[in-house]
Amino acid sequence: MADAAMKPTDLTRRSNLYRVTTQLGARWGEVNGFAAPMNYGDAAAETAAARELAIADLAALPRAGYKGWDMAGWATGQGIDLPEPNRARAQADGTLALRLSNGELVLLSGDDAGSTTIDRLAGAWTMDGAVCFPVPRSDTNTRFAITGARTPEMMAKMCGIDLRSHRFENHQITQTSVARMNAILIRNDRGTSYALDMVLDSASAVYMWECLTDAMAEFGGRPVGLEALRALSA
Amino acid sequence: MKIMTCPLNGPRNISEFAYGGEVKELPAPGCDNETWVDYVYLQENLAGVVKEWWYHTPTAFWFIAERDTRTDTILKTYAASEVFKERVDFAAGDKE
Numbered sequence: 346m347a348d349a350a351m352k353p354t355d356l357t358r359r360s361n362l363y364r365v366t367t368q369l370g371a372r373w374g375e376v377n378g379f380a381a382p383m384n385y386g387d388a389a390a391e392t393a394a395a396r397e398l399a400i401a402d403l404a405a406l407p408r409a410g411y412k413g414w415d416m417a418g419w420a421t422g423q424g425i426d427l428p429e430p431n432r433a434r435a436q437a438d439g440t441l442a443l444r445l446s447n448g449e450l451v452l453l454s455g456d457d458a459g460s461t462t463i464d465r466l467a468g469a470w471t472m473d474g475a476v477c478f479p480v481p482r483s484d485t486n487t488r489f490a491i492t493g494a495r496t497p498e499m500m501a502k503m504c505g506i507d508l509r510s511h512r513f514e515n516h517q518i519t520q521t522s523v524a525r526m527n528a529i530l531i532r533n534d535r536g537t538s539y540a541l542d543m544v545l546d547s548a549s550a551v552y553m554w555e556c557l558t559d560a561m562a563e564f565g566g567r568p569v570g571l572e573a574l575r576a577l578s579a
Numbered sequence: 580m581k582i583m584t585c586p587l588n589g590p591r592n593i594s595e596f597a598y599g600g601e602v603k604e605l606p607a608p609g610c611d612n613e614t615w616v617d618y619v620y621l622q623e624n625l626a627g628v629v630k631e632w633w634y635h636t637p638t639a640f641w642f643i644a645e646r647d648t649r650t651d652t653i654l655k656t657y658a659a660s661e662v663f664k665e666r667v668d669f670a671a672g673d674k675e
Contacts, residue, residue, distance in 0.1 A: 430587060446587055446640065505580075505592045520588060520638040522595050527637040 347372035347383035347570070356380045360404035361487060361550040369568055376571065377458045379405030384570035391573035396538050398493040398566035400557050401574055403542070404550070406488060407454040409463045411470070413477025416448045420477075423466055425450070433516040433531050436462055441542075443518055443531055451482060451529070453542065456490075456574045487547035490533075490574055491557065492540040495564045500541070502560045506530070510539055524556040535577035585635045586642050586658045599632030602643055602662070608669055628654065 351373040353363040358379045360366070371382035382402055384391055391399065411420065420427055425442050427450070428434040433443045439455030440462040454460035470479055491500070497508040503524045507513065519530045529544040545553055558568065581593040601622055606614045623629070626649050633644045633656070643662060645654045 446638065505595075520635075521591065522637060529637075 347374045347572070351375070351380060353380040358405075360402050361547050362402050362404065362554055365551055365554060366402055366568065371568075371570065374571070376405040377407055377454075381405035382568070382570045384572045385568060388570075388572055388576070391567070391569035392576040394565075394567050395492045395535070395569050395573040395577050396494065398495040398499060398561055398564045399491070399569040399573065400554070400561065400566065401490045401492070401569050401571060402550075402554070403456075403488040403490050403571070404547070405571075406456070406458050407460050407463045408452060408482045408486065408488060408544070409467060410449070410451045410480035410482040411466070411477045412449040412480050413475065414448055415476035416450050418476060420450050420466075423469055425462070425466075428516070431518045431520070433518055433533065435516075438462055441516075441531070441533060443529070445518070445520060445529070448477065449480070450477075451480075451544065453488065453531075453544070456535070456571060456578060482544070485547055486544050487550045489543045489545075489554070489557070490535075490540055491543060492535060492538055492569075492574065492577065493566070494539055495566070496539055496541055499560050499564050499566065500530075503556060504530070508532070508541065524553060526553060528553070535574055536579070538577045540574075540577075583633070583644070583653055584656050585638075585640065586656055587638060587640045588635055591635065595636055597634040597636055599634050599641065602630040602632055605667065632659075 353359045353373055366382045370385050372384050373380040374383035417427055426434055426436060428444050430444050430446050433441050435441055438461050440460040441453045443451040445451060452463050500508050506519045506521050513532055515532050515534050517532050526549055531542045533542045534540050582590050583593050583596055584590045603618060606618050628645055628647050631644050631646055632641060634641050642656055642658050644656045647654060
């Protein structure tokens with residue numbers, strides 16, 4: 346729930362976007378030690394917008410990565426249900442396992458920030474006899490969600506990949522160029538609504554947010570908080 | 580835009596790729612300096628079908644492409660693991 350009195354600067358962990366989302370009227374809540382935008386003042390309108398076209402800052406949600414010649418052997422041994430390269434698979438606790446190549450894995454928490462898998466693997470990895478190594482994803486990368494039926498049409502303005510629903514299946518991944526920046530796009534529907542998660546360089550978060558909100562303007566897209574995403578999945 | 584097929588990611592705009600030079604055979608350990616200079620710096624620059632290293636930037640994925648330099652046509656692309664199947668280890672004594 347949003348806490349009306351909370352400011353993003355109350356907590357030590359904050360999104361690279363917090364100045365932008367503050368200007369947009371974000372109401373904050375604590376998620377994973379971060380101040381996260383829970384809503385922008387109108388939860389019902391945001392949920393409706395999230396079905397059409399919306400963007401959310403998911404910087405607060407936990408994420409982690411592992412890479413190495415036998416990542417698959419190690420991760421499977423840790424109980425990860427691993428998909429084939431360029432596919433994602435939901436784990437029992439809602440964590441999404443993205444397989445970027447034969448030897449690379451990224452773990453993204455569900456919208457409830459309730460991933461136990463990410464902490465468990467961080468505790469299990471040791472240097473001794475390592476067949477893969479951790480790739481820092483929580484600070485060097487950030488994450489957005491772009492949701493709603495008009496997402497593919499909007500993304501066609503800034504990305505060369507056909508993301509339409511019948512061409513880009515749920516849990517399919519594309520690692521490509523978006524607005525001339527490298528990004529990972531994962532189709533990760535919320536409930537019955539089309540949704541993409543984007544993982545990108547955190548230092549370019551403001552640039553990418555501005556590109557996306559600018560591209561969304563002609564379709565009536567708007568920023569939404571975490572509560573709207575959770576409402577879609579409920 | 581020209582399209583190249585990445586063995587990991589499928590067909591993509593050519594702007595997502597970077598050229599990495601010709602695929603050459605690694606000189607035997609202990610070879611003379613001239614052979615190393617040739618390997619590191621000199622290119623064959625053939626007019627015909629060549630094997631080249633290419634890099635898909637968004638995934639940091641290196642692979643091999645066969646290209647006809649006379650027509651600039653990409654004939655096929657495949658993962659480097661199809662060619663380089665064994666790890667090359669250098670013994671400590673090979674250093675000069």
